Amino acid sequence: MNMNRRETLKSLLLAPLAAGAAATAGCASGARVSWTELPREYSYGRTEAEQQRDRELFAESWFSEHELVTIAVLCDIILPSDHANGGALDAGLPDFVEFIVKDRENLKLPVRGGIAWLDSYAVNEFGADFVNIDEPQRLAICDRIAWTDVEDPVLRPGIRFFSLMRDLTLTGYYTTEQGLLDLGYQGNVANVWDGVPAEVLARHGLQYEPEWLDKCVDQSRRDIIATWDDEMNLTS
Amino acid sequence: MSSSEQYDAIVVGSGAGGGMATWRLAQAGLRVALVEAGPWYDPADDSQRTQFRYPWESPRRGASTRLRPFGDFNACIGGWELDGEPFTTAPDTDFMWWRARMLGGRTNHWGRISLRFGPLDFKRSDVDGLGDNWPIGYEDVKPYYDQVDKLIGVFGTNEGLPNDPDGYFLPPPKPRLHELYYIRGARKAGVPVYPSRLSILTKRINNDRGICVYCRQCSRACALHADFSSSMVLIYPAVATGRVDVFTNTMVRKVDTGADGRATGVSCIDRGNRRELRINGRSVVLAASACGSARILLNSISARHSSGLGNSSGHVGRYLHDSTGASRAAFLPELMDRDIYNEDGVGGMHVYTPWWLEGANLDFARGYHLEIGGGMGMPSYGFGFAANQYNEFLGQRVGGYGNGLRDDVRRFYGSRLSIACRGESVPQYGNYCELDPSVVDEWGIPVLRFNYRWTDQEINQARHMQDTMEELLEASGGILLGSKPGPERQYGLTQPGEIIHEVGTTRMGDDPATSVTNRYGQLHDADNVFVADAGTFVSQADKNPTWTILSLAWRTSDYIIEQMRQRNL
Numbered sequence: 001m002n003m004n005r006r007e008t009l010k011s012l013l014l015a016p017l018a019a020g021a022a023a024t025a026g027c028a029s030g031a032r033v034s035w036t037e038l039p040r041e042y043s044y045g046r047t048e049a050e051q052q053r054d055r056e057l058f059a060e061s062w063f064s065e066h067e068l069v070t071i072a073v074l075c076d077i078i079l080p081s082d083h084a085n086g087g088a089l090d091a092g093l094p095d096f097v098e099f100i101v102k103d104r105e106n107l108k109l110p111v112r113g114g115i116a117w118l119d120s121y122a123v124n125e126f127g128a129d130f131v132n133i134d135e136p137q138r139l140a141i142c143d144r145i146a147w148t149d150v151e152d153p154v155l156r157p158g159i160r161f162f163s164l165m166r167d168l169t170l171t172g173y174y175t176t177e178q179g180l181l182d183l184g185y186q187g188n189v190a191n192v193w194d195g196v197p198a199e200v201l202a203r204h205g206l207q208y209e210p211e212w213l214d215k216c217v218d219q220s221r222r223d224i225i226a227t228w229d230d231e232m233n234l235t236s
Numbered sequence: 237m238s239s240s241e242q243y244d245a246i247v248v249g250s251g252a253g254g255g256m257a258t259w260r261l262a263q264a265g266l267r268v269a270l271v272e273a274g275p276w277y278d279p280a281d282d283s284q285r286t287q288f289r290y291p292w293e294s295p296r297r298g299a300s301t302r303l304r305p306f307g308d309f310n311a312c313i314g315g316w317e318l319d320g321e322p323f324t325t326a327p328d329t330d331f332m333w334w335r336a337r338m339l340g341g342r343t344n345h346w347g348r349i350s351l352r353f354g355p356l357d358f359k360r361s362d363v364d365g366l367g368d369n370w371p372i373g374y375e376d377v378k379p380y381y382d383q384v385d386k387l388i389g390v391f392g393t394n395e396g397l398p399n400d401p402d403g404y405f406l407p408p409p410k411p412r413l414h415e416l417y418y419i420r421g422a423r424k425a426g427v428p429v430y431p432s433r434l435s436i437l438t439k440r441i442n443n444d445r446g447i448c449v450y451c452r453q454c455s456r457a458c459a460l461h462a463d464f465s466s467s468m469v470l471i472y473p474a475v476a477t478g479r480v481d482v483f484t485n486t487m488v489r490k491v492d493t494g495a496d497g498r499a500t501g502v503s504c505i506d507r508g509n510r511r512e513l514r515i516n517g518r519s520v521v522l523a524a525s526a527c528g529s530a531r532i533l534l535n536s537i538s539a540r541h542s543s544g545l546g547n548s549s550g551h552v553g554r555y556l557h558d559s560t561g562a563s564r565a566a567f568l569p570e571l572m573d574r575d576i577y578n579e580d581g582v583g584g585m586h587v588y589t590p591w592w593l594e595g596a597n598l599d600f601a602r603g604y605h606l607e608i609g610g611g612m613g614m615p616s617y618g619f620g621f622a623a624n625q626y627n628e629f630l631g632q633r634v635g636g637y638g639n640g641l642r643d644d645v646r647r648f649y650g651s652r653l654s655i656a657c658r659g660e661s662v663p664q665y666g667n668y669c670e671l672d673p674s675v676v677d678e679w680g681i682p683v684l685r686f687n688y689r690w691t692d693q694e695i696n697q698a699r700h701m702q703d704t705m706e707e708l709l710e711a712s713g714g715i716l717l718g719s720k721p722g723p724e725r726q727y728g729l730t731q732p733g734e735i736i737h738e739v740g741t742t743r744m745g746d747d748p749a750t751s752v753t754n755r756y757g758q759l760h761d762a763d764n765v766f767v768a769d770a771g772t773f774v775s776q777a778d779k780n781p782t783w784t785i786l787s788l789a790w791r792t793s794d795y796i797i798e799q800m801r802q803r804n805l
């Protein structure tokens with residue numbers, strides 16, 4: 001699966017506060033938030049019961065459009081797309097967050113309540129929902145709730161919520177192809193492990209103990225069928 | 237419905253014990269019915285394969301679910317809960333019971349740590365005066381360990397340790413970077429460390445199975461059949477003899493017995509169509525897991541066996557015990573900003589520390605070993621959580637947003653070192669499973685109720701584990717994470733059952749008044765019924781149990797073959 005922005009995009013209006021208007025195309029500012037749509041069909045060794053559960057999860061709608069837009073905007077702030085390896089929206093984060101929150105019951109309330117807290121805070125501070133204030137105002141709020149060492153009882157729920165959204169965004173991103181690329185992950189491929197590369201050992205000032213190394217597998221002989229003598233010594 | 241055939245042996249359960257019994261009996265020419273409650277399973281079948289999948293192949297990115305508690309890509313069909321098959325616990329008990337429902341049982345996703353018990357492990361009562369000795373000793377089991385090593389394959393090294401015997405090992409893989417830090421730390425602390433012992437093929441052992449290609453995913457089951465699971469290593473070859481009929485999705489209710497008290501077959505239910513099925517046989521080998529087999533025996537009530545089959549002593553279910561466990565982790569600043577390369581290695585640790593204080597003067601009786609974890613694993617759900625929490629140790633702020641987080645994620649990737657301890661508990665008559673008088677599963681089979689509490693012995697051991705882990709993690713250059721659990725949390729001691737090494741429910745012994753089977757796993761009360769799982773263990777060493785289950789199941793099977801040859805069965 002190759003997810004990048006050229007593929008199907010999902011997009012929602014950054015609707016004005018006039019509630020419920022989100023679906024009314026072309027209204028108000030007309031600003032949209034769009035993201036790569038994630039697949040809804042998966043096949044990876046599931047049992048019948050698991051397939052059934054996933055079908056139900058995909059069919060369930062839990063978030064309102066307003067909530068989804070807010071999630072999208074937050075994910076985008078946390079991991080923006082102005083980067084060679086793409087950002088949260090390129091990696092379909094809103095779809096992922098929607099799915100995982102439905103899947104993990106204990107996330108439902110914190111995310112819903114967190115969004116409501118954020119809106120209430122934004123209304124108090126700047127006169128509109130989080131997605132309907134302007135960008136500098138949004139970032140001003142994020143600056144207040146993004147750091148865990150801030151000890152302000154008023155901000156505490158916001159800090160918790162922002163941490164949760166940061167966790168979900170990063171986990172959702174680093175489990176996509178772009179994320180693995182960004183990380184530089186090299187594994188999950190067939191290979192023959194033959195120890196830590198020499199230059200890495202050198203950099204860490206470490207060495208294999210020679211006696212230990214003597215006991216380890218000689219990878220050039222791995223395909224030769226094992227035989228032993230009666231003293232338990234490998235002879236092949 | 238009743239099977240038309242009279243099988244030589246009916247094997248119940250297809251995990252470590254059942255797979256071995258099926259393979260050995262079929263190989264010796266017996267006609268075998270293998271009855272397994274779960275479906276057929278082969279990780280090489282693409283519709284069941286979870287190995288070599290990227291995180292995005294799962295909509296939840298590998299997160300755990302109730303149906304896959306160890307993650308969405310884990311091979312186990314089953315877990316801590318099974319729909320329609322509850323168990324209960326007594327009010328003062330927090331027992332956890334992991335059950336698999338699939339061909340191969342829990343060996344499809346187990347950790348592959350394959351340790352022989354040592355000579356002392358069979359005679360612990362002689363050492364510390366607690367509990368009971370096994371009726372057999374290491375010398376009785378050694379030939380079987382030897383055969384199991386050669387048949388199945390296990391890597392490790394011969395170190396000549398007194399209570400961690402040598403074996404017919406394949407050569408181990410080289411340690412990974414975090415393991416080198418651990419080795420250095422252990423050397424500094426004066427604690428021994430050796431290559432681990434895992435049933436993974438680092439070298440070819442025959443032309444039927446593949447060789448490990450180091451994907452670190454043994455818990456997903458190996459499509460190359462390069463690690464041990466009962467299904468791919470024992471059951472497929474057994475089926476290939478043409479002498480085995482496998483009844484999958486078939487749940488055994490009870491062992492049926494005749495007027496003479498001997499078994500005549502098993503009563504089952506077909507989980508697909510909910511029809512009753514009777515399978516007839518000359519002998520029955522129970523290997524439904526220690527508690528699963530105890531449950532079947534307790535449910536096999538007849539006029540002759542009024543408290544359940546094999547239970548004239550009242551010992552079925554008694555002496556249930558699990559390994560102890562505790563764990564701790566540290567952040568290794570020297571592993572920050574790592575070079576990133578493929579260091580997956582095998583699906584488990586490359587190094588470990590066996591118990592090293594035998595005979596020392598301690599306030600608990602028995603030992604534990606250390607399992608080492610860490611490295612640059614494949615991201616899955618949870619990766620990136622608290623991404624820069626270690627900033628706290630570097631005098632930097634935790635949190636934030638924006639592209640800078642990418643640097644944090646990379647900086648701390650693979651910088652964690654963890655230790656898990658696995659120890660020996662002292663078996664107690666008062667820790668047991670029994671039938672719950674008022675609860676049945678969806679098949680109408682009475683379920684188990686657990687009664688289990690740790691004693692001071694295990695709690696003191698956990699305290700020692702915590703001290704050890706702190707010392708070793710710090711000696712390895714680590715900054716300890718989390719807080720050290722104290723007495724209020726029993727020093728982080730895991731719940732009974734949580735380590736998934738539950739054993740002892742049908743223990744072997746020479747005295748029918750205090751044991752369920754004889755030294756061959758044969759019921760004292762019915763000579764054609766055998767137990768081939770960890771139920772027969774008199775005591776579970778600090779070694780993980782499966783290599784011993786396999787060896788004893790082979791031994792029991794040889795005994796059955798011999799008894800049939802002599803026409804005693």
Ligand SMILES: Cc1cc2nc3c(=O)[nH]c(=O)nc-3n(C[C@H](O)[C@H](O)[C@H](O)COP(=O)(O)OP(=O)(O)OC[C@H]3O[C@@H](n4cnc5c(N)ncnc54)[C@H](O)[C@@H]3O)c2cc1C
Nearest residue numbers: 249251252253273341342347348349488525769780781782
């Ligand atoms: C995550 C994990 C990691 C582990 N790691 C290790 C390790 O590293 N080293 C180690 O030694 N051990 C390890 N173990 C433990 C190991 O898996 C077990 O010791 C071993 O599988 C037990 O084998 P068994 O034959 O007794 O039962 P199981 O493997 O549990 O198989 C029992 C089978 O019987 C079937 N069954 C149960 N009841 C019935 C019934 N009434 N009718 C029909 N069929 C029935 C079940 O469906 C199941 O397939 C681990 C376990 C887990 C879960």
Ligand code: SF4
Nearest residue numbers: 448449451452458583
């Ligand atoms: S680590 Fe090796 S044995 Fe384990 S699943 Fe991967 S290839 Fe198979």
